[in-house]
Amino acid sequence: MKMKFCKKCIMPNTRPGITFNEEGVCIACQNNERKKLVNWDARMEELKALCDKYRRKQPGQYDCIIAVSGGKDSHYQVHIMKEVMKMNPLLITVEDFFTMTEAGKHNVKNISEAFGCNMISFKPNRRAAKVISRYMFEKYGRPLWYVDRLLYTVPLYYAAALNIPLLVYGENVSYEYGGVDDKETYSAREQVFNGVAPDVELQELVDAGVPMDELAYLEAPSRDMLDKLEPIYLSYFVEWNGVKNYEFAKRRGFKDLTHEWDRTNHIENFNQIDSYGYLLNAWMKFPKYGHAYATDYAARWVRYGMLTREEAIKLAEDRDHNIDPKIIEDFCGFTGMTTKEFYEALDKLYNKELFAQNSWGQWRLKQENIEERRNPQW
Structure with a gap:
């Protein structure tokens, strides 16, 4: 197999789901050019209308859930939804099980303190994670499949359980960088099926040594549940740029790895x-x-x-x-x-x-x- 590379950037055709035009330009570069033609003021008005639809009338009630990690993009997401849209968000984060950096410890606290938000931190089952992480690494080369799967499913289950339909994610990865769902849309309802869906039946994980009752939240929510929720990509409404998000986050207390880890x-x-x-x-x-x-x-x-x-x-x-x-x-x-x-x-x-x-x-x-x-x- 011979790799082919985008003529504008350096992305190869081996990235799952990526496409190229006849001139050899990847879809991510094509979409980046399309973004220059978007009326972002009009998109912001669309976001305001969506927020008004789900804004609660009683003070103190949560208007939306934001799936966060504490990273630079998460800081920007919370800024847009709370400070620009004037929503009252509940933050939900899914922890991994590895040694945290000092910057990581700081940032997950900072995002709550900087914006004044309550946060639910979901801690995955460490016993199951040990078995699944090793198994998925050795067999499929996907060592963090377990926690990545939970990053997609847990906020959906919490949104349904707490009856908070509006669920905010960051960027549409497939549209921004190339992937199986590269069509521009604000809806993130199909995100849970975009390749992070299980490569294996849960029974295979049981056979690997994990009891079935320790595999909660790995199944995708039902269609009936999803249809009652409004998961969205914020990147549809605001022009997404990871470097600009980083520069913004620094001004609100976000720390990078300077002097800690190169x-x-x-x-x-x-x-x-x-x-x-x-x-x-x-x-x-x-x-x-x-x-x-x-x-x-x-x-x-x-x-x-x-x-x-x-x-x-x-x-x-x-x-x-x-x-x-x-x-x-x-x-x-x-x-x-x-x-x-x-x-x-x-x-x-x-x-x-x-x-x-x-x-x-x-x-x-x-x-x-x-x-x-x-x-x-x-």
Whole structure:
């Protein structure tokens, strides 16, 4: 298999669900150009109308739920909904089970304090998480499937249980960056089915050693439940830019990883900074699809006009493959794997069509794919 790369940014065709036009431009770059034609004032009026529909008349009642992590985008979401839209939000966060960074500890407290919001923190079942995380890593290369699944389902179940229909998510990942649901829409109702849906039947997890009664919330909500809710993407209503969100969040007390951790496989210090082991999930795109977070962010920065394509290529080549040892150490510490077991499992997950091992036993993209990224041919 030969990889193909976007001529404008550096996103490859191996990203699940991404599409390209005849000129070799990825859908994320095409959508970025379309956003320049959007009347954002009119979109803001649409958001106001939606908020007015769900605004409660009694003081102190929650008008909406916002799914948050404490990150830069979460800070911006809460600002828009509470300070601009004048809504009374309840924040819901799903914790992971890895060692938190000092910045992560600060930020999850800061988002409540900076905006004056109540927050529910859902703590997943650690016993189930240990088994599922190792099983899903070794068999599917999706080590954080369990917590990522809960990130999608838990806010929906809470919204239904508390009778708060309006549920606010951040960006439509497929539209902003390319994916299976790349059509522009404000509704996030189908998000729970967009690829984070179970790759396995729950019985398979039971067979792996997790009792069925410890697998709550992994099933998608019923259609009847979803039809009573109004989950939305905020990125439909406001122009989404992760760097601008970061600059805003800093002014409201958000802390990045400056002086704490220079991650060897990232090109920035402000995204997904809550914990160590969780970052394995994003890096696993590299052995499976030939790109990881360095590519993701370099591509976004090309679209934002912050990098040239050549500068982005250099960052991806230097950083994508170089997984930080702290990530491995934290993941192995939680799951009980030894480093040897980790790398033996990892070696089996590399896509042999994309990669070859060098004389040191390191996996690297095949030269033809490196050359194609540098000079894409369509």
